Amino acid sequence: MTATEALLWPFSLLYGAATHLRARAYRKGLLKSKRLDGVVISIGNLTVGGTGKTPIVLWAAERLIAEGKNVVILTRGYRGRSVMPREAQMQSPSSSNTGEVQSAKASTSDEVRLLQSRLGDRVQFGVGANRYANGKLLAAPGVNWFILDDGFQHLQLERDVDVVLIDATKPFGGDRLLPTGRLRERRSALARADFIVITRSEHNPAVEAAIRHESEAPIFYATTKLNAIFSVTDGQVSGHLPPSAIGKLFAFCAIGNPQAFVYDLRRWGVEIVGHKFFPDHHRFTASDDRHILQAAKAAGAAGLICTEKDLYNLRPIRRATLPLFCCSISMQIDREPELWEQIQRLVKSKGQ
Numbered sequence: 001m002t003a004t005e006a007l008l009w010p011f012s013l014l015y016g017a018a019t020h021l022r023a024r025a026y027r028k029g030l031l032k033s034k035r036l037d038g039v040v041i042s043i044g045n046l047t048v049g050g051t052g053k054t055p056i057v058l059w060a061a062e063r064l065i066a067e068g069k070n071v072v073i074l075t076r077g078y079r080g081r082s083v084m085p086r087e088a089q090m091q092s093p094s095s096s097n098t099g100e101v102q103s104a105k106a107s108t109s110d111e112v113r114l115l116q117s118r119l120g121d122r123v124q125f126g127v128g129a130n131r132y133a134n135g136k137l138l139a140a141p142g143v144n145w146f147i148l149d150d151g152f153q154h155l156q157l158e159r160d161v162d163v164v165l166i167d168a169t170k171p172f173g174g175d176r177l178l179p180t181g182r183l184r185e186r187r188s189a190l191a192r193a194d195f196i197v198i199t200r201s202e203h204n205p206a207v208e209a210a211i212r213h214e215s216e217a218p219i220f221y222a223t224t225k226l227n228a229i230f231s232v233t234d235g236q237v238s239g240h241l242p243p244s245a246i247g248k249l250f251a252f253c254a255i256g257n258p259q260a261f262v263y264d265l266r267r268w269g270v271e272i273v274g275h276k277f278f279p280d281h282h283r284f285t286a287s288d289d290r291h292i293l294q295a296a297k298a299a300g301a302a303g304l305i306c307t308e309k310d311l312y313n314l315r316p317i318r319r320a321t322l323p324l325f326c327c328s329i330s331m332q333i334d335r336e337p338e339l340w341e342q343i344q345r346l347v348k349s350k351g352q
Helices: 003-028 053-066 086-091 110-122 131-139 187-192 205-212 258-267 286-298 309-313 336-349
Strands: 039-045 071-075 124-127 145-149 161-167 195-199 219-233 236-241 249-253 272-277 303-307 324-333
Touching (some): 039 053, 039 336, 053 071, 053 110, 053 324, 071 131, 110 124, 110 309, 124 131, 195 205, 195 336, 219 258, 249 258, 286 303
Parallel strands (some): 039 145, 071 145, 161 195, 195 219, 303 324
Antiparallel strands (some): 219 236
């Protein structure tokens, strides 16, 4: 343990006690979860970020859309500013205590904008901290299927299905709670999960064994899949290039698990000669751009590559002296039909 971690350790103990007591209060009925008029599928994490949550949210939304369901994604919109269009303002509750609904296009959250760019108008979005109020408002026109994004710890809202993702490369955040480590809750919280998806792995007995100490939930696996590599020019995305056609690249990103991004690029055949990482959801500055370009040129890179999510936080680097590329990914779930069938079966068993 480092000196900084030692100083933060008492705060981790307090945080752990608080999260445990809060979850227990909901379990015992001392605190009440609110119920939306519809089916709520929660997709969340035990740790902070980087598990592949957004691609799994996209997967669930696509499955529901294919079945003809009217879908709402309820999301906090982390680090996004509230830029509400007139229509949304007119529909929003007047009190901040009841929440507000933003359109995805109005949100500046990188995750929300990525979801909207993939799903377009096929789903609705409730963006804001009070996801119950947003869901209740959007349910008024008849929507009754909700995906609760990053919802495992959002116990204020009752759910029908709890899907929890665990990244095989960093499964339990060093087994330390925030702020010392990356765990949001103790491992024992996995007892609440209905389904557990181990991401970035096809088979991991060690992680499975650790999960089985806490939960009997069915376990599935998911691996990252490269959809496409695109060229980015003046903020416009175009082309569909094979890894062999783009030469040596310098990778940069601001995501929850940046090492996994570089690992995946190399696994897909992209030649990476260097990398630079930033905090999750980081908004790039002109200074960042200069440092990225200097490091890339020093590494002998012929171009730059980032994630699709990073595009929404970029600034002048889009007009950089080196060509810029981004990659679009998805999650390929092993035994996907079985997972979806079990989710539907659980929903039906609850009378939904």
